[in-house]
Amino acid sequence: MISINNLTKLYGDFSALDIESLNIEKGESFGLVGNNGAGKTTMFRSMLDLIQPTSGTATFKDVVTSNSEAWKNFTGSYLDERFLIDFLTAEEYFHFIGKLHSLSAQQVDEFVGQFEGFFHNEILGKSKYLRDFSKGNQKKIGIVAALIGEPEILILDEPFANLDPSTQIKLKALLKKLKEEREVTMLISSHDLNHVADVCERIVVLEHGKIVHDIKTNENTLKELETYFAG
């Protein structure tokens, strides 16, 4: 589903990303962990064609992301608030994203309606602009917007950060359901080892832009990760 070939990003002499090869299967839930500056966001940004890699490519379903725009049809993503149009209301933003996938306002309303529980009644029907929502609520909006248009690939950067505990739990359930019901290929980065170990079947540890661990999740994974980061 996703393959990365020799993807590197240099800032001057500093190597922010250096991945020789990485393949992610359809329906795989893939977790990315690493300390600040390890290159997680750089990796996601270069995969999503937001920064120009120094070399190499990311391929989504046979589409090289830097060569064509076709991958945008089946990819949903939310990295940070730069994905949000901050002077729109939540509904308007959802309708806009829906339109990009040729969905009518009504279809979008129906789709978004199922997330009422996830939103905790704090998003829909609130007459305010996205910029006036709290960080956590902005994140919820971004995540749900990424799900519009039935994406086959979902990329989320730090989805658990800024969320309150009950929303974190709801989000985990939501991601698991997506994987089971629709076989969505998911890439999730997080600082919270608990959450990634819980949601992802495969975890990759980045350090200085390089892959240093690539593990299939089992009952010992959390311990393993904790010892790695403690040392």
Add this chain to the structure above:
Amino acid sequence: MIELVKHSWKEFFRSSVWQKSAFVNFLMGLLFLYLALNFAFLGYVAGDILLKIFPGESPITNLNYGLLYYFLIDIFLRFYMQPIPVLSLIPYLHLPVNKKKMIHFTLVKSLANVFNTSIFIMAIPFAIGWIAKYESSSGAWFWIFALFAFNGINNFLSIYLKRVLAEKPQIVLGFGGLIASLIALDYFDIVKIGEFSRLLFDGAIYNAVWLLGPLAIMGLTYLIVYKFYAKNAYLENFEDSKKKNIKSTNISFLNRFEQIGKLIEVELKLIWRNKRSKSVAIVSFLFVFYGFILYPTGGQNAFSLILFGLIITGMFMLNYGQFLISWESGYFDGLLARNVQLSDYISAKFYLFTASVVAAFIFSLIYAYFGWKIVLFNAAVAVFNIGVTSWIVLYTATFNPKKIDLSKSSFMNYQGTGAQQFILMIPVMGLPVFLYGLFYLIVGETAGLISLFVAGGIGILLTKTFNKLLTERLREQRYKIASNFRE
């Protein structure tokens, strides 16, 4: 208080403007000195020039005749070009610094700008060389004070008008109407502004009583601006998160155009829901009315007609277009990562421009009152604007656009709306004049007009091609633009 002066001194000299080489700064200094000397010289010889034009009449009285006209033009220029004094209040709000003092300080500081200094560089040599010599030195002082008062009125009035533009455009419109009717009265010889001007400034030279009126008005404008600042100097106004009730809206008319329509809808909301872009839109709209002043006073030769046509039909495009893409810096990443086709993105902007030009042109039909020739020229320029200027504006927008933070403190966020952008527009405005002039010289007047229609028509016919070129250009530049916006 002295600390505040020190801080703004540091702010000035540590600003990025000076972060160039010492040599460049030295050259700039020389240039300013040269300009100042020129102004001073102009003021010095103004009397002789006036004496040549109107022999046997007092140059002082003749100069005074023109002063109010000067201040009328001055207020227009200021409204467009004078920077709004920025209250760097936030870091002081929680400190035991008197807020009132801060505001007074900021407003007084606003007097130190190019508009206010250049006139005195001219006026003082004249006052010394003519008024003090032929009338009295106290008269010279009074005269300078009178100028100071009108200068102050314009200074504070333009600050106030610019500030309330986004919230209460009716005030600005009302003021514009007042000025326009004054000019109309002058044009039809009902009330002569010049006579009044002469009465006032001549009077000031002989008797200081004449100063009272202007000084009182200046005090009043100062008070209005002060009140406005004082009312708005709270943190919430800086953060601009007045929790108003907002209705979600869909512009259903645009739904017909699928993705492009949706992109236009978002852009319209951008313009209307952010103070800074809203100001730009309203100012551009006001320019449509400039015809009422320009056509009766500006003459009707072909070149000024083209320029006026460009201002009236193309102002939104030029004004808003300077920051195209930059307006969207806050969510450009989102546009790139989502399913937005770049060609649709460009089409949306092209249609927005086209609609603005067509709407302004339809309004400008009213100027047929001043002559049918105007309609013809405006039509030619409108077609040229749609077919040529719009593509130029779109193309230049891809050059290294800078981040604009629309969401943050729009109350204080006016950087980049000063004279600089205005100057950038000059070459764009010169193009149709140049094209017309070329064909006018080779063939004749009609050919000049036709050349504008044809150039615009070709541009419209080649919409697909230009769109494709721009899409490629934007694709090339996308990483650079996106990283600019991330800082």
